[in-house]
Amino acid sequence: xxxxxxxxxxxxxxxxxxxxxxxxxxxxxxxxxxxxxxxxxxxxxxxxxxxxxxxxxxxxxxxxxxxxxxxxxxxxxxxxxxxxxxxxxxxxxxxxxxxxxxxxxxxxxxxxxxxxxxxxxxxxxxxxxxxxxxxxxxxxxxxxxxxxxxx
Amino acid sequence: xxxxxxxxxxxxxxxxxxxxxxxxxxxxxxxxxxxxxxxxxxxxxxxxxxxxxxxxxxxxxxxxxxxxxxxxxxxxxxxxxxxxxxxxxxxxxxxxxxxxxxxxxxxxxxxxxxxxxxxxxxxxxxxxxxxxxxxxxxxxxxxxxxxxxxxxxxxxxxxxxxxxxxxxxxxxxxxxxxxxxxxxxxxxxxxxxxxxxxxxxxxxxxxxxxxxxxxxxxxxxxxxxxxxxxxxxxxxxxxxxxxxxxxxxxxxxxxxxxxxxxxxxxxxxxxxxxxxxxxxxxxxxxxxxxxxxxxx
Numbered sequence: 001x002x003x004x005x006x007x008x009x010x011x012x013x014x015x016x017x018x019x020x021x022x023x024x025x026x027x028x029x030x031x032x033x034x035x036x037x038x039x040x041x042x043x044x045x046x047x048x049x050x051x052x053x054x055x056x057x058x059x060x061x062x063x064x065x066x067x068x069x070x071x072x073x074x075x076x077x078x079x080x081x082x083x084x085x086x087x088x089x090x091x092x093x094x095x096x097x098x099x100x101x102x103x104x105x106x107x108x109x110x111x112x113x114x115x116x117x118x119x120x121x122x123x124x125x126x127x128x129x130x131x132x133x134x135x136x137x138x139x140x141x142x143x144x145x146x147x148x149x150x151x
Numbered sequence: 152x153x154x155x156x157x158x159x160x161x162x163x164x165x166x167x168x169x170x171x172x173x174x175x176x177x178x179x180x181x182x183x184x185x186x187x188x189x190x191x192x193x194x195x196x197x198x199x200x201x202x203x204x205x206x207x208x209x210x211x212x213x214x215x216x217x218x219x220x221x222x223x224x225x226x227x228x229x230x231x232x233x234x235x236x237x238x239x240x241x242x243x244x245x246x247x248x249x250x251x252x253x254x255x256x257x258x259x260x261x262x263x264x265x266x267x268x269x270x271x272x273x274x275x276x277x278x279x280x281x282x283x284x285x286x287x288x289x290x291x292x293x294x295x296x297x298x299x300x301x302x303x304x305x306x307x308x309x310x311x312x313x314x315x316x317x318x319x320x321x322x323x324x325x326x327x328x329x330x331x332x333x334x335x336x337x338x339x340x341x342x343x344x345x346x347x348x349x350x351x352x353x354x355x356x357x358x359x360x361x362x363x364x365x366x367x368x369x370x371x372x373x374x375x376x377x378x379x380x381x382x383x384x385x386x387x388x389x390x391x392x393x394x395x396x397x398x399x400x401x402x403x404x405x406x407x408x409x410x411x412x413x414x415x416x417x418x419x420x421x422x423x424x425x426x427x428x429x430x431x432x433x434x435x436x437x438x439x440x441x442x443x444x445x446x447x
Binding site: 039040042043046049050092103133134137138140141142144145146148149150 | 213216380385386387388404407408409410413414415416417418419420421422423425426429
């Protein structure tokens, strides 16, 4: 029984060392890359929807296809257990993702449905694109509401 | 030896005065009369409801956004004072507030006082709502009449001593309840003035975006300069003009579609705020932006 506190201490020391070195697991880097590509595609679509840049059907379609492609990546591979804010530095992924995995998958599915709608709307003119971008933003927010740490 | 009864008397009077000062008193007769005289308009109240973000806290955990939400309560808010639980404020006559009068509703929303004459904890942002106009309070209550009823039982808060003593809220109210705007009123620009009303009285931005003093009151000297997250980890960002560094257009767009200028998305509780504010007319989001551009 004496080993237990020792083991606990070792784990604490071990994780402190890991944190001090700022090791960011590859899965965390990978999913952050995914988010960045999504954000880049949305910046083009959202820029058009907001009227900050001229609507271009071809460019909108390209951006929507990129968004579609990168949003299909495996959730299991990018969100392994042990990569929440409580276990690693450099992530804003809350432990709630893993304690409410079903809820997280529901939100991810809703986001993908919104991406489908954006992809369908993208070539069909600004008036089709705008509401689809609104729904997309809400689906981003719905997941970030419960599962991403505030800044 | 005569001094002792005198000191005793002073203490008794002092205690009585303190007891009186910290008592739960509703709005003054004048404020209530103005609210009673305002003709309540449910459609106008719908916008007040969304701007004030009532549903963000009073719906059940994980409930979908709705134009007419079920305000069953149940969400928990873990804070340094303990855990607050949002009560049922649906139109159910017993489990909710369906049996209340407009005056009782106004006392709750603007003075933090229940129909039973006890204090509400300021997790309920009546400190902001007390700045709302009598017309908006009457409109809000008119809108409330059309909301569904829920039988869900309100659960008690679970607070640490001494915060578990409700009377203590009276002390907080003496120190922290605002009698005027939290920041200087923007001069010359009616849009910014409207924005101040929306941001300070209804949307209660300062509740999370401003730090608090030792007594838990909002630190007006650091208005909207950011603060630790009251519920959970991380920080709520500062949103003064210089801290945010966004244009008025970028702010108004963010409040509508939830995307930052870099096309990151709103997160945390702010995602719900965006969902609510996206239901307001575009001019109202532009007004909030105009106001924030003047907050230094």
